[in-house]
Amino acid sequence: MLIRSKSSNDLTENHVTDESVYKDRRQLLKKMGFVGAGALLAQSQSQAFSLFGDDDDEKAFEQRALKHTKSTIYTTDEKLTPEFKVTSHNNFYEFGTGKSDPSSNAQQFKVDPWTIKIEGLVEQPVELGYDDLFSAFDLEERIYRLRCVEAWSMVIPWIGFPLSKLLEKAKPLSSAKYVAFDTLYDPKQMPGQRSRFVGGGVQYPYVEGLTVEEAMNPLALMSVGLYGKTLPPQNGAPIRLVVPWKYGFKSIKSVVRIRLVSSEPPTTWKRLASNEYGFYANVNPAVSHPRWSQARERRITTGGLLDRNRIPTLPFNGYADQVAHLYRSLDLRKFY
Amino acid sequence: MRLKALHILLIKVVIHLAALTPVLLTYWQAVNDQLGGDPVKAIIHFTGLGAVKLLLISLAITPLALRFKQGLLINVRRLLGLYAYFYAVLHLASYLIFELQFEWGLFIKEIIERPYITVGMAAFIILTSLALTSTKSIQRKLGQIWQKLHNWVYLAIILAVVHFYWSVKSGILEPAIYAGLTIILLSFRKQKLSLALKRRAKNKQKLKK
Ligand code: HEM
Numbered sequence A: 001m002l003i004r005s006k007s008s009n010d011l012t013e014n015h016v017t018d019e020s021v022y023k024d025r026r027q028l029l030k031k032m033g034f035v036g037a038g039a040l041l042a043q044s045q046s047q048a049f050s051l052f053g054d055d056d057d058e059k060a061f062e063q064r065a066l067k068h069t070k071s072t073i074y075t076t077d078e079k080l081t082p083e084f085k086v087t088s089h090n091n092f093y094e095f096g097t098g099k100s101d102p103s104s105n106a107q108q109f110k111v112d113p114w115t116i117k118i119e120g121l122v123e124q125p126v127e128l129g130y131d132d133l134f135s136a137f138d139l140e141e142r143i144y145r146l147r148c149v150e151a152w153s154m155v156i157p158w159i160g161f162p163l164s165k166l167l168e169k170a171k172p173l174s175s176a177k178y179v180a181f182d183t184l185y186d187p188k189q190m191p192g193q194r195s196r197f198v199g200g201g202v203q204y205p206y207v208e209g210l211t212v213e214e215a216m217n218p219l220a221l222m223s224v225g226l227y228g229k230t231l232p233p234q235n236g237a238p239i240r241l242v243v244p245w246k247y248g249f250k251s252i253k254s255v256v257r258i259r260l261v262s263s264e265p266p267t268t269w270k271r272l273a274s275n276e277y278g279f280y281a282n283v284n285p286a287v288s289h290p291r292w293s294q295a296r297e298r299r300i301t302t303g304g305l306l307d308r309n310r311i312p313t314l315p316f317n318g319y320a321d322q323v324a325h326l327y328r329s330l331d332l333r334k335f336y
Numbered sequence B: 001m002r003l004k005a006l007h008i009l010l011i012k013v014v015i016h017l018a019a020l021t022p023v024l025l026t027y028w029q030a031v032n033d034q035l036g037g038d039p040v041k042a043i044i045h046f047t048g049l050g051a052v053k054l055l056l057i058s059l060a061i062t063p064l065a066l067r068f069k070q071g072l073l074i075n076v077r078r079l080l081g082l083y084a085y086f087y088a089v090l091h092l093a094s095y096l097i098f099e100l101q102f103e104w105g106l107f108i109k110e111i112i113e114r115p116y117i118t119v120g121m122a123a124f125i126i127l128t129s130l131a132l133t134s135t136k137s138i139q140r141k142l143g144q145i146w147q148k149l150h151n152w153v154y155l156a157i158i159l160a161v162v163h164f165y166w167s168v169k170s171g172i173l174e175p176a177i178y179a180g181l182t183i184i185l186l187s188f189r190k191q192k193l194s195l196a197l198k199r200r201a202k203n204k205q206k207l208k209k
Helices: A005-032 A034-043 A045-052 A103-105 A163-170 A212-216 A268-272 A319-329 B005-031 B040-067 B071-099 B104-113 B116-130 B134-142 B144-149 B153-169 B173-187 B192-206
Strands: A114-122 A126-129 A142-146 A150-160 A177-185 A207-211 A221-226 A238-240 A255-261 A296-299 A310-312
Touching: A103 A221, A103 B116, A114 A221, A150 A163, A163 A212, A163 A221, A163 A255, A207 A212, A212 A238, A212 A319, B005 B071, B005 B144, B040 B071, B040 B173, B071 B116, B104 B116, B116 B144, B116 B153, B134 B144, B153 B173, B173 B192
Parallel strands: A114 A255, A150 A296
Antiparallel strands: A114 A126, A142 A150, A150 A221, A177 A207, A177 A255, A221 A238, A296 A310
């Protein structure tokens, strides 16, 4: 199935309605001075947080349409996750640990100017500026499944270019065995980097890594957009990695540096809890996370609480044909 | 001013409204897909936090009544406790119905294998036994034993906060706030708790002899 752009627009409008209804309700409660109920309603850090700096009036980040072709290979006929859910349910601890924190705290994030460097064990270090992100390579839309380690998943139309093309530009040396990625470190803009409490105790900048073979796999995408437009900040603007056969935390956001290195680089979640998160982090229903069974997932699409959306999780998130050969000599129970 | 029966009645009406309105609103929103990206998680968090908040409020009643010499205030304790249990029931039911979608085998496995679920279940079992024995007539029948049984609420709140802390992937601000409140409320019972612990230690020694 290709994207029905009409229906996606409908959904955007829906979102606007939802949000205003939601805000109206909060306003109403506030007016009624319903403190008790209000306190019960504040469900998470996110909302507790927005009580301090109510940013309801701030202008939303401006996305613009991107010229692109639609991939006929990297697509699926599964139902898409509506745009408003893709852009309002995010793990991006730099902007807070609640799922809605990034969309409420990241709207002022500056993406232009931007520089991303490809360096390390390469013949020809490369530097791309903001405009290059959209012009250096042909942009293609690919519909990928995204499986979070927390056992929920989405289906998202990304726009981007293969990571391999970017790396080839820099001509990796044969001594390069791994690729290390860094997210922007800018505590002024990212409240989670200023305060341990907001940022969930993560050591910043967020770092991730792949083996060179993984990085060169055609599935590995550098994304600069979704749903036909540039990425919003909460989804990792202006450029992020998307590796759909791995748990979501591998798909690092707002990347400023890519280094080719000779040994396995540190990765953020492994550093935080190596018994729970490994370097490979391939989607694997057979290896259970200490806190979640990974055998099944809840697919987030339309439909509310009553939606029957629990589906089995597939090895490599359904991309085994493309990537399983990378791990033939690896014990995936040990290297999770 | 001393609170009279009428005041207590009014307070109870407010408690009913403040506890029920958010439930209706939140479930209504969740069913209509207006509760963010993942209504299921939002509901689980809302009901879990609601249970903890109500449990803490119910634990604040006795110290408040003592401090301000408002004997009648004790009468709202049962209602608050029952609402805490109501939220806990919704929490467990939502997990089972909407998260696991009735995968019973997995539910049993989760209770056994995941410490944070085990601890949540222990808290839930305690709260169930307290709710079932909460009527006046049972209280009268049980006498001394009733008070002993209901002292288990202290363990329930501790288990609930531990469950909360373990359920969070990383970041401890929010659970830490609730842990702090729990410690404060339990500190009002310092004497009672240390007495109980000492008695228990003595009993053990007796057994050894
Ligand atoms: C039968 C027992 C229980 C089960 C199976 C259970 C299950 C869960 C689950 C699945 C979560 C969400 C974890 C996540 O974020 O992925 C959770 C969170 C939570 N639960 Fe429970 N729970 C139980 C009992 C209780 C009880 C008795 C209380 C309180 C009195 C409670 C309070 C909480 C709180 C406060 C949270 C955190 C909410 C948040 O992060 O906003 N739970 N529980």
